[in-house]
Amino acid sequence: MSETTQALAAALLLVGCGGGCSIQNIDKPAPYEYESWTKPGMTQLDVKKALLECGKPSPSPNAFIYEKALGIKDSDARLNHQFLTDACMERAGFSIRWGDTVAEYCSWDRHKHLPACQRGAAVPDRSVERRLNSWHCKLETDRDYCRKHAFVPAACDDPKYSNYENPPPECRP
Template sequence: MKFASVFFLFVSLALQTGCAGKPFQPPPFEFESWEKPGTSEQEIKRALLECGYPDPFIAGGKASANEFVIMSRCMEKSGFTSKIPYSLCRGNFNLPACALPDAEIPNRKIEKRLGGRFCRELPGADVCK
């Protein structure tokens, strides 16, 4: 009986400490995953759309892993830093975009932002003006 009580107490404490912080938090919006000193939230959203992200709130959308790497590298080329330390290029993926020299990574394009799905569907959004 004593063993069962101690075991129950141990399991209860372990479960409670696991829930003490911020459990079950949703992932951040994509624009919250990037930073650049002196840059506003709106500018980060614009940069994401100009680098080809379909939506500044959702990471990559339906993009392939290779397309996602190209979009991420465009952001890095524009001076942004990802707050998420994981990179598809550092994993076990053999993606062609990881081997591309910086000169072949596309630059930001206003046309991508204004002509993309996000701005076509939400033309009144601040990032689409």
């Protein structure tokens, strides 16, 4: 590989990482989304609950989860949903540790067309009902739902992965 190609690869890698990783921790996975949000006095459990209450399908969604949980395949539709739920988090007093605010992202030319970036966009309010009925919590509390909607339905019957009598704390009322 030429020096130019190596330099370009390194630059792209660093740009792709944003502020969440560096050359020192290049071998570590990217942080979970719930680790990206902070609010004084709030725990990671509080952040997970807030993310689900704002409409995230999971405390750590990715493109595959958006498609599986919400049927969102289009990258613009996924970004729009992310911006709306992130705006909900911001309105609830949370801030992102690395990355930009929704307003900053919406100022970029490539995002200005998204409905979430329009004046008067319908930003969701936090909802406990939305959290308890989220894809994530339904997988963790309803075996039949899990069997129909999980990436690996067999895991729904494996006690190592699912304990329907004791769901994770973010999925409790």
